[in-house]
Amino acid sequence: MSVLIIGAGIGGLTSGYHLRDLAAGWKDPITDDSLGLWIAEARSEVGGRTQRLTEPDWIGDVDIDMGGQDIFFEDRPDYADLLIGSDRDNFIQRFPSSVPWVNITCAEARNNNENPCEKAEPLNCGKKKRRQICRCETDSVLDIETIKSTFLKDELLCSSDINFFEALARTGRSRRNGGTCQDWCYKYGASFTSCDASSNCNQDDFDRGDPDSSLPDFSLGSFVKEYLYKPIHEDVMNNTEIIEINYESRDKILAKTRDGHIFMVDQVVVAVPISQLQKKNIKFVPGLPKVYKRNIKRQGIFTGVRSFVEFADNFYSDATKFPNALGAPDDGRGFEKRYYNAVRGYRTNKNIVTIQGNRNVYLTDSSRDEIVNELLNDLDKAYDGMATPSYKAAGSKNYTRNYADEAFIEMTTVDRKNTSIGESSNFYRAPFDGRIWFVGDYTRNENGNKAGVSGMDAAKNLFEKFDCKVKCEDDPEWTWVNPNDNDIIDCKKIAETETDRFKLCKKNGNIGGITVPAKEGCPKACLVCLEAFCPTD
Numbered sequence: 001m002s003v004l005i006i007g008a009g010i011g012g013l014t015s016g017y018h019l020r021d022l023a024a025g026w027k028d029p030i031t032d033d034s035l036g037l038w039i040a041e042a043r044s045e046v047g048g049r050t051q052r053l054t055e056p057d058w059i060g061d062v063d064i065d066m067g068g069q070d071i072f073f074e075d076r077p078d079y080a081d082l083l084i085g086s087d088r089d090n091f092i093q094r095f096p097s098s099v100p101w102v103n104i105t106c107a108e109a110r111n112n113n114e115n116p117c118e119k120a121e122p123l124n125c126g127k128k129k130r131r132q133i134c135r136c137e138t139d140s141v142l143d144i145e146t147i148k149s150t151f152l153k154d155e156l157l158c159s160s161d162i163n164f165f166e167a168l169a170r171t172g173r174s175r176r177n178g179g180t181c182q183d184w185c186y187k188y189g190a191s192f193t194s195c196d197a198s199s200n201c202n203q204d205d206f207d208r209g210d211p212d213s214s215l216p217d218f219s220l221g222s223f224v225k226e227y228l229y230k231p232i233h234e235d236v237m238n239n240t241e242i243i244e245i246n247y248e249s250r251d252k253i254l255a256k257t258r259d260g261h262i263f264m265v266d267q268v269v270v271a272v273p274i275s276q277l278q279k280k281n282i283k284f285v286p287g288l289p290k291v292y293k294r295n296i297k298r299q300g301i302f303t304g305v306r307s308f309v310e311f312a313d314n315f316y317s318d319a320t321k322f323p324n325a326l327g328a329p330d331d332g333r334g335f336e337k338r339y340y341n342a343v344r345g346y347r348t349n350k351n352i353v354t355i356q357g358n359r360n361v362y363l364t365d366s367s368r369d370e371i372v373n374e375l376l377n378d379l380d381k382a383y384d385g386m387a388t389p390s391y392k393a394a395g396s397k398n399y400t401r402n403y404a405d406e407a408f409i410e411m412t413t414v415d416r417k418n419t420s421i422g423e424s425s426n427f428y429r430a431p432f433d434g435r436i437w438f439v440g441d442y443t444r445n446e447n448g449n450k451a452g453v454s455g456m457d458a459a460k461n462l463f464e465k466f467d468c469k470v471k472c473e474d475d476p477e478w479t480w481v482n483p484n485d486n487d488i489i490d491c492k493k494i495a496e497t498e499t500d501r502f503k504l505c506k507k508n509g510n511i512g513g514i515t516v517p518a519k520e521g522c523p524k525a526c527l528v529c530l531e532a533f534c535p536t537d
């Protein structure tokens, strides 16, 4: 059995880690070969969207996340569940508890207490792409012609009356016909918040998941590298971008790299961000069926910015939120700005604040300096001007990564609310063509981030099925030619066939010109390897 995993993020690495474990001591009954495993990673390092922050010198040995971190696992045992045997024991011993973020109340978490209605001045309308404010009268009705004739492209209706509802609309979305003003703005991805200062402090909005876990002095990026990557590092090839998956042949799948190398394998695990599939950066030959194309296209995604600033002292709460802030509407999809103590529960004297990076799409148009200035201005407003002096006293240290600019990992997370796929959440659990597995956050759209779990599931299902099929492939001589399409069916094909295996097993094929019923030519495929033996999912 040979497997190529494309992408070494938490999904791909978990897949590889489990496959190696499952196939330890396994031998192909026909060739006597052990598992052939390759993990192709396009970037120069593994981890994908989970990374430890290492670049700025000032961070020292503080091990915090630059990419995905919180909410990823609902609790510490979820990390352990990805691990096997002594790795798992070691992990549990090393991290007997996690850092909870439970029940951060308004009293603990500081808000920007400015009246949001005062902030959204009409002057800001149409100022910057993705940052337009629109204000709409609740009962006004607009049709698309009025919108077209009255407003410039990408400008939205503004009103100076602060008693009206307000909404912030992202542009660049398809415009459908009008409706009420709310409908119209909603179609741009906006929703309405009334200008009510009391909504500034809403305890529910501070819940980061209950319970939510981060590990003390240890990032998710380090977890991925130490526990998942290390045991299989010899299987990983960095700087290896796959650009084509050719599955025309029933025998082997051919996967081509950008520099012309071709992997010939039995199974492929596609563990790249769905943004890469949406951009068609990997070509499938033949093309994927419509249902896959639809699922890929209709998956909503976010990008975002992660920024860190060091302060001389801790003048701030563990969470600071700016509801309804200009450019960051609290529309229930997490667009509001949130700043967090990045070293909560850590043993460090450093004071580091980070902006939650997985959804703040509105910041990706800003420069790094603009982002840091915005962070400082916000915290100055929330904490009586203490942020900027404290930042300067610590030596003006900051670090920002704009994920929208990153190659191969340009998205941050999935936008479940803007996802309109018709299929059930089980859609990606079965392999496409019996040989191509999809792994990643988008393959488990229920809730929580199951990128790692999806990798583990794929490894288990793949191994079970493949091992079963190999065992089911018996007499290589037996063939039956399908008169409808001249397709040559052999025992291997019968073993791989999931739905019509029984029909094929009724055919009379031949061995060396002699007619032999399938049940005699392929006894394992037709008699031994029944559904119970070869489970279909």
Ligand SMILES: Cc1cc2nc3c(=O)[nH]c(=O)nc-3n(C[C@H](O)[C@H](O)[C@H](O)COP(=O)(O)OP(=O)(O)OC[C@H]3O[C@@H](n4cnc5c(N)ncnc54)[C@H](O)[C@@H]3O)c2cc1C
Pocket: 006, 007, 008, 009, 010, 011, 012, 040, 041, 042, 043, 046, 047, 048, 049, 050, 066, 067, 068, 069, 070, 071, 072, 073, 240, 241, 242, 243, 271, 272, 273, 276, 281, 282, 304, 305, 306, 356, 357, 358, 403, 407, 408, 409, 411, 412, 413, 414, 439, 440, 441, 448, 449, 451
């Ligand atoms: C700033 C930020 C904050 C986040 N916050 C949260 C959070 O709070 N909670 C949460 O649950 N999730 C969060 N996430 C999302 C989470 O990190 C991801 O969902 C998760 O890491 C995805 O893992 P993955 O293995 O599916 O994909 P990835 O980590 O993206 O790994 C895919 C890998 O494939 C590689 N690749 C791409 N194309 C190719 C190719 N053609 N050939 C070879 N290799 C290729 C990439 O380089 C990458 O290494 C956040 C992400 C970011 C960036």
